[in-house]
Amino acid sequence: MMRLIIGLFAGSLFGAGLVIAQMTDPSRVLGFLDVFGHWDPRLGLVMFGAIAVHAPFVIWSRQRAKPVLARSIHLPAQTKVDARLVIGAAVFGVGWGLAGYCPGPAIASAFTNPSALLLTLSMIGGMLIHDGLLGRRVVKGVLQPKTLDHDEGTQGQGVSS
Amino acid sequence: MNQYQYAPPLLGGLLIGLSASILWLTLGRIAGVSGIIGSTLTRPSRDISWRFGFLAGLIGIGSLMLSRRGAEASVHSGPVLLLVAGLLVGFGTRLGNGCTSGHGVCGLSRLSPRSVVATAVFVATAMLVVFVVRHWIGAAA
Numbered sequence: 001m002m003r004l005i006i007g008l009f010a011g012s013l014f015g016a017g018l019v020i021a022q023m024t025d026p027s028r029v030l031g032f033l034d035v036f037g038h039w040d041p042r043l044g045l046v047m048f049g050a051i052a053v054h055a056p057f058v059i060w061s062r063q064r065a066k067p068v069l070a071r072s073i074h075l076p077a078q079t080k081v082d083a084r085l086v087i088g089a090a091v092f093g094v095g096w097g098l099a100g101y102c103p104g105p106a107i108a109s110a111f112t113n114p115s116a117l118l119l120t121l122s123m124i125g126g127m128l129i130h131d132g133l134l135g136r137r138v139v140k141g142v143l144q145p146k147t148l149d150h151d152e153g154t155q156g157q158g159v160s161s
Numbered sequence: 162m163n164q165y166q167y168a169p170p171l172l173g174g175l176l177i178g179l180s181a182s183i184l185w186l187t188l189g190r191i192a193g194v195s196g197i198i199g200s201t202l203t204r205p206s207r208d209i210s211w212r213f214g215f216l217a218g219l220i221g222i223g224s225l226m227l228s229r230r231g232a233e234a235s236v237h238s239g240p241v242l243l244l245v246a247g248l249l250v251g252f253g254t255r256l257g258n259g260c261t262s263g264h265g266v267c268g269l270s271r272l273s274p275r276s277v278v279a280t281a282v283f284v285a286t287a288m289l290v291v292f293v294v295r296h297w298i299g300a301a302a
Contacts, residue, residue, distance in 0.1 A: 049174020
């Protein structure tokens with residue numbers, strides 16, 4: 001129950017942040033990405049602000065033994081830059097540049113904007129297609145310690161308390 | 162129309178950073194939206210409660226705030242483009258293990274080499290696509 005409440009609180013903060021920053025407006029996002037046109041640099045402040053808050057906590061947490069409600073931090077087991085990472089990031093970048101939606105803003109506005117809903121459903125389809133084509137092989141191919149996640153996006157192998 | 166200045170994106174970013182820090186310090190988890198969606202879909206039996214809560218909060222607050230603000234978002238993409246873009250976003254974030262939040266915010270905050278590379282690649286690719294669409298195709302049309 002505690003984990004659900006923490007998740008709910010964190011998700012709400014995250015959603016509020018996206019809406020306030022207007023990340024949920026694809027034309028703003030595309031304006032930020034349009035560096036060769038009328039570049040609107042302001043959305044860069046979203047990432048700057050988020051890192052400015054999060055990075056000090058990450059550094060501070062290194063002096064602590066462990067998270068409050070888990071045995072360890074669930075870090076990705078993969079640490080090397082490989083072809084999958086680069087190709088995956090490039091494919092994501094193409095999709096992001098085409099419509100101006102990345103996953104968070106898409107799902108946050110899925111119920112108020114039919115375009116975001118369509119993109120979200122299609123995105124889920126893309127994830128399932130990936131797992132159908134490549135997912136199983138990877139899970140079998142990479143043996144991981146049980147306390148580690150195998151990705152940055154918490155696609156977790158992690159077992160937590 | 163409200164004045165869109167520098168404060169809202171900065172404030173939004175601070176809230177996102179706070180959210181990521183709460184997950185990190187309490188559950189030891191990374192606030193990566195694509196990963197949370199992916200895990201909820203493919204491994205619903207494993208440590209699902211916080212992920213479910215996170216998505217519920219994200220969708221709930223998002224819907225509430227956006228419905229009050231009215232239709233601010235201006236989407237110029239047609240359904241086919243949205244469909245293709247969505248497929249690429251879903252497939253790519255799964256293959257590359259993260260998106261703007263997992264790599265761009267959380268990964269960069271702990272200086273993960275994978276996230277630094279991934280963020281550079283997806284930002285550069287997206288900028289290139291916008292350039293091609295707006296200034297090549299757009300100019301020719």
